[in-house]
Amino acid sequence: QQQVKQSPQSLIVQKGGISIINCAYENTAFDYFPWYQQFPGKGPALLIAIRPDVSEKKEGRFTISFNKSAKQFSLHIMDSQPGDSATYFCAASGGFGNEKLTFGTGTRLTIIP
Amino acid sequence: DGGITQSPKYLFRKEGQNVTLSCEQNLNHDAMYWYRQDPGQGLRLIYYSQIVNDFQKGDIAEGYSVSREKKESFPLTVTSAQKNPTAFYLCASSIGGARETQYFGPGTRLLVL
Numbered sequence: 001q002q003q004v005k006q007s008p009q010s011l012i013v014q015k016g017g018i019s020i021i022n023c024a025y026e027n028t029a030f031d032y033f034p035w036y037q038q039f040p041g042k043g044p045a046l047l048i049a050i051r052p053d054v055s056e057k058k059e060g061r062f063t064i065s066f067n068k069s070a071k072q073f074s075l076h077i078m079d080s081q082p083g084d085s086a087t088y089f090c091a092a093s094g095g096f097g098n099e100k101l102t103f104g105t106g107t108r109l110t111i112i113p
Numbered sequence: 114d115g116g117i118t119q120s121p122k123y124l125f126r127k128e129g130q131n132v133t134l135s136c137e138q139n140l141n142h143d144a145m146y147w148y149r150q151d152p153g154q155g156l157r158l159i160y161y162s163q164i165v166n167d168f169q170k171g172d173i174a175e176g177y178s179v180s181r182e183k184k185e186s187f188p189l190t191v192t193s194a195q196k197n198p199t200a201f202y203l204c205a206s207s208i209g210g211a212r213e214t215q216y217f218g219p220g221t222r223l224l225v226l
Contacts, residue, residue: 009153032212043203043217044156089155093211099163100171101211105155
């Protein structure tokens with residue numbers, strides 16, 4: 001119930017293309033869905049987050065799409081650049097007394113020229 | 114500069130030895146977290162604290178201990194009971210609960226001699 005399943009494990013995209021990373025969850029009490037970006041040897045940093053009252057949130061080239069009925073959410077990176085090469089983690093939290101973030105297993109994204 | 118500092122960057126542990134990882138924040142955040150990161154497994158929560166002098170076990174607390182005597186500090190001790198301690202350890206803090214942005218430190222890599 002607390003798991004967040006993330007796919008793919010790794011992704012290679014050509015420069016200028018669209019990178020898409022998917023996550024699925026089971027706990028219907030989850031009501032906060034952030035994405036974190038991590039560069040090698042560094043701590044993760046919040047990239048963008050969504051709550052289930054909207055189906056999409058866009059910040060620059062990064063968009064979260066949220067499908068409440070399917071219990072899925074995804075990260076889209078438009079016009080992918082080599083500087084976007086990093087590991088991306090989806091996460092979720094929510095529910096009474098649940099003050100934890102549950103993270104997906106991560107996607108290593110590589111943008112090639 | 115506000116932020117989270119972790120020390121040391123690298124730590125070596127001998128068999129049967131307890132080691133302590135330092136985490137300090139000057140963001141005036143109430144909540145602090147410790148995560149363990151292993152390749153392909155994402156971030157797993159070890160312990161978290163929402164207020165001084167109080168902390169809760171996360172998903173993988175066995176073999177670890179923490180204290181929260183000051184708001185700014187949340188040290189993690191890896192005890193000899195943790196049989197597989199080699200990992201990247203990340204400390205984070207947030208203003209409040211799990212729906213707030215978590216700010217991560219640069220991490221400590223623990224290796225076993």
